[in-house]
Amino acid sequence: MLFPTQARTEWVISHPSASHLCIDYRDYHTLQRWSWCDALFMAPPVYAKMYTITNELKYLEFMDREFRMTYNLLYDQDEHLFYRDCQYFDMREKNGEKVFWGRGNGLVMGGLVRILEELPNYSHYRIFYEDLFKEMSEKISILQDDDGYWHASLLDSNSYPNPETSGTGLYVYALAWGINAGLLDKEQYMPMVWKGWSALENAVSPEGKLAWVQPIGGNPQMTNKETTDVYGVGAFLLAGSEVSRLLKN
Numbered sequence: 001m002l003f004p005t006q007a008r009t010e011w012v013i014s015h016p017s018a019s020h021l022c023i024d025y026r027d028y029h030t031l032q033r034w035s036w037c038d039a040l041f042m043a044p045p046v047y048a049k050m051y052t053i054t055n056e057l058k059y060l061e062f063m064d065r066e067f068r069m070t071y072n073l074l075y076d077q078d079e080h081l082f083y084r085d086c087q088y089f090d091m092r093e094k095n096g097e098k099v100f101w102g103r104g105n106g107l108v109m110g111g112l113v114r115i116l117e118e119l120p121n122y123s124h125y126r127i128f129y130e131d132l133f134k135e136m137s138e139k140i141s142i143l144q145d146d147d148g149y150w151h152a153s154l155l156d157s158n159s160y161p162n163p164e165t166s167g168t169g170l171y172v173y174a175l176a177w178g179i180n181a182g183l184l185d186k187e188q189y190m191p192m193v194w195k196g197w198s199a200l201e202n203a204v205s206p207e208g209k210l211a212w213v214q215p216i217g218g219n220p221q222m223t224n225k226e227t228t229d230v231y232g233v234g235a236f237l238l239a240g241s242e243v244s245r246l247l248k249n
Contacts, residue, residue: 002053009050013062021073022086034070036218037082041107045114052118063115064125071132076100080139081154082108084218093156093220100154101220106170109136110238113177130183137178140171141192148199149212153220162223163212165203169235172196176242180249190246197243200236210236 017032024030034043047063050056074083081100083089091099112133119126143154149163150171176193178184203211211225213232 005046006050006054009047009059013058016062021069034066035073036085037070037074037101037104038084038107038218040067040070040082041111041114045111045118048115048118060119060123060125064128067115068128075132079155080135081105088219093153094159095156097155099220101218102150102152102154102164102167103170103214104218105136105140105154106150106167106174106235109133109140109174110170110235112136113174116181116183133174133178134183137175137184137189141175141189144171144192144196148195148197150196151220152214152223156220160220160222163199163203164214164223165200165210165212166214166229166232166235168196169200169232169239172200172239173235173242176239176246180242180245193243193246197239200239204236 017029019027019029019032019035021033021035022030023035034040044063044067047059051059051063073086075081076083076098079098079100082105083099084101084104088099088101093099112129115129116126116133119129140150140154144150145157147163148168149165150168151157151162152160152164152167172193175184175189175196179186179189179193200210205211205225210228210232212223213228214221214223215227215229
């Protein structure tokens with residue numbers, strides 16, 4: 001079962017893409033790199049896991065090099081959030097704020113959780129990812145609304161007033177994991193986790209459908225009670241798994 005993943009990751013490491021990191025859908029080479037923020041949930045944890053399985057440092061070396069290149073390009077050092085990709089650098093929301101996609105940053109935080117789960121405490125790689133996780137957690141914590149949700153656009157909830165549950169699920173997952181892992185202060189972050197989990201529960205219909213999931217896309221979009229998708233349910237289940245651990249601790 002492991003062989004196809006190992007074969008592919010080794011091929012990628014041995015044949016690194018020479019493309020730049022500014023995404024251009026007309027040039028498929030730019031899709032060979034982690035040139036959009038949600039890729040940080042998809043790819044780096046695989047290489048971290050391969051290191052855990054094989055104990056071969058080449059997987060961590062590749063992961064760290066590529067992650068940091070994406071970080072250097074897409075992470076806003078003032079806002080402590082990731083742009084979805086380079087196309088959004090000069091875009092602004094109606095209120096004049098920068099465009100930071102809710103689910104995209106949720107996927108980054110979920111990816112950081114999965115990386116940190118694989119990195120040993122003694123690894124010199126760990127400090128960067130812990131610090132980034134804590135920095136983003138502090139920013140995300142102040143962007144939660146009074147009902148417990150995060151919105152499709154993190155800095156302009158007025159333009160996207162409806163809840164967005166796929167991003168909310170990922171933030172609850174990450175913050176709850178951070179408390180469970182001892183990286184986040186329980187007293188400070190527990191209220192956000194409980195409020196967020198309560199919001200997610202309220203978004204489930206009597207029939208069991210999770211509502212307010214933003215459709216597939218790469219930028220903030222409106223949601224409604226009828227929009228749902230499997231990745232939203234996945235984020236809900238990740239959140240539930242960590243909240244369950246909190247209850248047992």
